[in-house]
Amino acid sequence: MEMNNFYSRGRLIFFAVITGLLIFGILFSYANLMFKPEAQVLPKTMIRERGSILDRNGKVLAIQTTVYNLSVTPSAIKKENIPVLAAALGPIIGIEPAQIEQQIKEAPSDFLYLKKRINQSEHDDIQAVVAANNLRGLRLEKAIARSYPENSLAAQLIGFMGNDGKGLAGIEYSFQNELAPPDDPTKINTYGNSIMLTIDAGLQYKLEQLAKESMERTQAESMMLIAAEAKTGEILSYISYPAPNLNTYGSATAEEKKDRPAKFMYEPGSVFKIFSVASFIDAGVISENDVFVCDGVFEVKTTNGELVRIKCLDHHGPLTARQALQYSCNDAIAQMSQKIKSEFFLQQIHNFGFGSKTGIELPSEEKGLVKDTTDSSWSGRSKPTIAMGQEISVTALQMVQAASAIANGGKPVQLSVVSKILNKDDKVIYQHVPEFKKQVIKKSTADYVLSCMETTARIGTGAKANVGDIAIGVKTGTAQMADTENGGYSDKDFLSSCMAIFPIENPEIILYIVITKAKGETYGGRIVAPVIQDAANTIIDYLGMQRDRAISVTHSGKITIPQTKPIVIKSYVPDFTGYPKRMLTPLLNRTDIKFVIKGDGWVVSQNPEPGSPVTENMIIELTLE
Numbered sequence: 001m002e003m004n005n006f007y008s009r010g011r012l013i014f015f016a017v018i019t020g021l022l023i024f025g026i027l028f029s030y031a032n033l034m035f036k037p038e039a040q041v042l043p044k045t046m047i048r049e050r051g052s053i054l055d056r057n058g059k060v061l062a063i064q065t066t067v068y069n070l071s072v073t074p075s076a077i078k079k080e081n082i083p084v085l086a087a088a089l090g091p092i093i094g095i096e097p098a099q100i101e102q103q104i105k106e107a108p109s110d111f112l113y114l115k116k117r118i119n120q121s122e123h124d125d126i127q128a129v130v131a132a133n134n135l136r137g138l139r140l141e142k143a144i145a146r147s148y149p150e151n152s153l154a155a156q157l158i159g160f161m162g163n164d165g166k167g168l169a170g171i172e173y174s175f176q177n178e179l180a181p182p183d184d185p186t187k188i189n190t191y192g193n194s195i196m197l198t199i200d201a202g203l204q205y206k207l208e209q210l211a212k213e214s215m216e217r218t219q220a221e222s223m224m225l226i227a228a229e230a231k232t233g234e235i236l237s238y239i240s241y242p243a244p245n246l247n248t249y250g251s252a253t254a255e256e257k258k259d260r261p262a263k264f265m266y267e268p269g270s271v272f273k274i275f276s277v278a279s280f281i282d283a284g285v286i287s288e289n290d291v292f293v294c295d296g297v298f299e300v301k302t303t304n305g306e307l308v309r310i311k312c313l314d315h316h317g318p319l320t321a322r323q324a325l326q327y328s329c330n331d332a333i334a335q336m337s338q339k340i341k342s343e344f345f346l347q348q349i350h351n352f353g354f355g356s357k358t359g360i361e362l363p364s365e366e367k368g369l370v371k372d373t374t375d376s377s378w379s380g381r382s383k384p385t386i387a388m389g390q391e392i393s394v395t396a397l398q399m400v401q402a403a404s405a406i407a408n409g410g411k412p413v414q415l416s417v418v419s420k421i422l423n424k425d426d427k428v429i430y431q432h433v434p435e436f437k438k439q440v441i442k443k444s445t446a447d448y449v450l451s452c453m454e455t456t457a458r459i460g461t462g463a464k465a466n467v468g469d470i471a472i473g474v475k476t477g478t479a480q481m482a483d484t485e486n487g488g489y490s491d492k493d494f495l496s497s498c499m500a501i502f503p504i505e506n507p508e509i510i511l512y513i514v515i516t517k518a519k520g521e522t523y524g525g526r527i528v529a530p531v532i533q534d535a536a537n538t539i540i541d542y543l544g545m546q547r548d549r550a551i552s553v554t555h556s557g558k559i560t561i562p563q564t565k566p567i568v569i570k571s572y573v574p575d576f577t578g579y580p581k582r583m584l585t586p587l588l589n590r591t592d593i594k595f596v597i598k599g600d601g602w603v604v605s606q607n608p609e610p611g612s613p614v615t616e617n618m619i620i621e622l623t624l625e
Contacts, residue, residue: 048144049424051179051192053158053171055201056234056419061158062172062246065147068118068140070126074107076137085138088129089114092122116163117145146172148246154204155243156259157197157362157417169257171195171417174363178421191424198234198419198432203227203542207237207535214515214531215241221517224260224396227539230404230507232434233413236539261396262365266514268399269479269524270328271499272389274449275402276337277321279348282445285339291318294611298334302380310334310384316611317572325452325475326460327609328525334384342373342383349386351440352402353412354394360415369393389477400512403499406450407507409443411436454504459577459605462498464529467536469547471504474532476524481517494522498532502540509539569593575610576603576622584622592616599624 053062070093077085082104086097093115103112118126123140130138146161159170165180167173179192207225215223225239240260244252258264280286294316299309312331316323324332337345349355355370370392371378385391397415405412414435421430453473456462462474477497480489496518500511513528513535521527540547567574567583576584584603587595596619605623 048165048180048183049189049191050144050146050161050165051194051422051424053179054194054196055204056196056198056236057200057202058196059201060149061153061197061201062146062148062161065145066120067116067143067145068120068123069116069143070114070118071139071141072104072107072112072114073110073137073139074104074112075110077104078136081135084133085135088133088135089126092125092129093118116143150201150205151245151247152243153201153208154197154199154238155246156240156257156261157199157238158246160246160249170259170362171197174361175418193424193429194422194426195418196420196422198229198236198417199238200236200542203539204237204239206538206542208239208241210531210534210538211239211241214527218515218521218527219519220515222255222260223516224264224512224514225535226261226396226400226510226512227535228400228404228415228510230407230501230510231413232432233401233404233415234419234432235415235417236509238417259362259364262360262362263395265366265368265393265395266481266495266516267390267392267479268394269389269477269495269497270330271399271475271477271497271524272392272394273325273328273333273387273477274406274453274475274499275349275352276333276345276387277325277452278406278441278445278449279345280336280340281321281448282441283340283344283348286321286336288321288448291320292324292329292332292335293318294324294329294331296331298331298384300338300380304380306380308379308381308384310381310388314609314611315572315613316609317574322452322455323575323610325449326456327611328461328476330388333387337384337387340383345383345387346370346372348440349392351438352405353398353437354392354402358395358397358401358415360397361418365397366395368395368398389479396512396514399499400510403501403510403512405440406446406453407501407510408436408446410439410441410446412440413437450501450504450507453499453501457500461525462500462529462532463605464525465498465500465532465536467502467533467540470502470536470540470545472500472502472536473504474498474500474529476529478522478524493517496522496524496528498524498528500532500536502536503545508545509536511535511539569614571614573606573608573610573612573614573620576606577610579603581624594619596621597624598622 050064052060054060082101086100090097090100095115100114103114126140144165157170159172160168161172162168167176175195178195181190181192183190207227211223211225223241225237226235227237228235238261240258242256244256294312296312296315297309301307310330312329316327316329319329319332349370355368357365357367371382382391401412401415414437416432419432420428423429450473453475454471457466457472457474461476465474466472479495481493481495483490495514495516497514501507502509511532513531515528518527567587581597584597603622603624607621
């Protein structure tokens with residue numbers, strides 16, 4: 001059969017070649033797809049930015065930063081190269097070369113972190129020596145960390161962020177979800193809000209320097225200082241010493257990490273007397289003119305036969321409530337406490353905020369402890385002892401908030417350490433607004449106690465706190481601390497403190513300082529009052545508060561002195577306060593007592609104090625203005 005001309009040999013060969021090439025191309029393409037590595041789709045870079053912590057003026061106190069962790073794979077390093085690697089890295093990362101060699105040789109696994117949290121400068125230096133020495137087995141991994149530019153400034157308030165990106169203390173902890181919101185699968189990038197604190201970093205620094213000097217001078221174990229705006233409750237300075245460097249928080253001691261103003265519970269001592277007197281006056285159980293005679297000891301037998309005996313530091317003689325605060329008389333305060341029902345007194349203490357958390361924006365705040373008459377430890381001495389600031393546990397924050405009631409006409413204000421919260425565009429999404437609590441005492445009571453505090457600053461135990469040209473009110477305190485080893489109270493460990501409110505006529509600042517376990521002198525009026533004076537002057541000048549340089553002599557209480565009745569001195573030194581110079585001149589003729597009169601006008605201070613025993617040939621100094 002003859003082949004059709006269309007299917008000629010040439011055409012068939014051409015067709016076969018084309019078909020073969022096509023099949024080969026298809027097979028090659030499939031093979032190429034089969035053995036070619038799968039292309040990876042690179043995900044978009046996700047941003048997780050933690051918000052900053054700022055002071056009230058916008059100064060950065062905590063900010064997100066990039067660090068690097070330096071790791072090593074021991075098996076990738078030749079034995080003879082280990083000394084070279086150690087010698088090259090040691091000076092950069094601050095570890096002795098011999099220690100680096102030992103760590104690499106004794107590594108329990110084939111992975112070892114040589115150092116974490118390496119900064120950018122160290123990172124660049126490491127890369128340079130790696131290239132220069134052709135080192136192997138090293139890896140620098142990028143990590144997000146926290147930088148604290150001011151190191152230990154307001155450390156316990158700011159807090160600390162751990163390696164897992166979560167806050168461990170302070171504002172870093174309590175505002176974790178604001179600073180770093182949880183990941184949202186619907187969003188690629190997450191930006192935290194920034195927290196603007198109420199503290200002023202400049203003022204904080206100045207007061208921290210004062211605190212350090214005081215700690216060194218008194219050789220104290222710890223110290224607290226809180227300065228707050230009386231009308232807003234915003235805290236301008238928050239100091240707890242000793243304090244950690246936040247950039248090396250991991251190596252800080254437990255004492256340095258302790259947030260004392262919020263967590264340390266203690267017996268406040270005589271500073272608490274201002275709240276006791278306020279309660280007595282407000283309840284109407286005593287008046288401003290009632291007189292209580294101090295003979296050096298308070299002694300009473302209860303209805304169940306219990307003998308209560310509380311010593312006073314002196315024999316003060318007849319005292320009003322004002323003078324009892326002026327001289328911090330235990331006897332008079334204890335006598336006043338007998339006139340108020342225990343349950344009513346305890347309720348008033350609770351109304352001041354004791355026994356409850358203040359609600360400030362800090363974690364783990366303690367609520368203190370206020371006894372109840374049903375407690376097994378309640379005794380006949382509990383009420384007078386509580387009135388003097390013992391047998392009750394408080395925090396420094398509670399003391400400041402309670403003092404705000406006296407500064408604000410009877411209404412305490414909520415304390416705050418957060419001024420604003422800002423989003424990533426610096427838009428304000430929260431603004432602190434002062435929040436006043438319910439009326440605790442009448443305005444007249446608050447004004448009276450405030451005037452008593454002014455008297456204490458001028459001519460009482462708080463005289464060393466007086467700033468002279470701005471009227472200030474203070475109350476000092478010294479309390480025995482608990483003996484944790486043997487029980488009872490220690491005879492060598494004391495808590496010394498002082499509360500101040502100023503200016504008296506229109507309170508703006510509440511200042512509270514506590515020094516614990518000072519060596520040597522321990523009386524609050526002698527070691528804390530001078531610090532109050534320095535701190536108050538620092539605050540006044542820093543805030544630009546108006547000073548009145550002209551001397552102004554005031555007397556907050558009325559003293560009626562008969563024109564013809566002479567001053568009688570018996571066994572104890574009387575209170576000369578308010579006496580004019582013309583009534584003192586007859587005393588200069590005495591031969592058994594020497595009087596030294598300084599100045600003109602009326603007596604504003606004296607030495608020795610009223611109630612001191614009269615001795616032969618003693619010298620009494622009287623200062624007049």
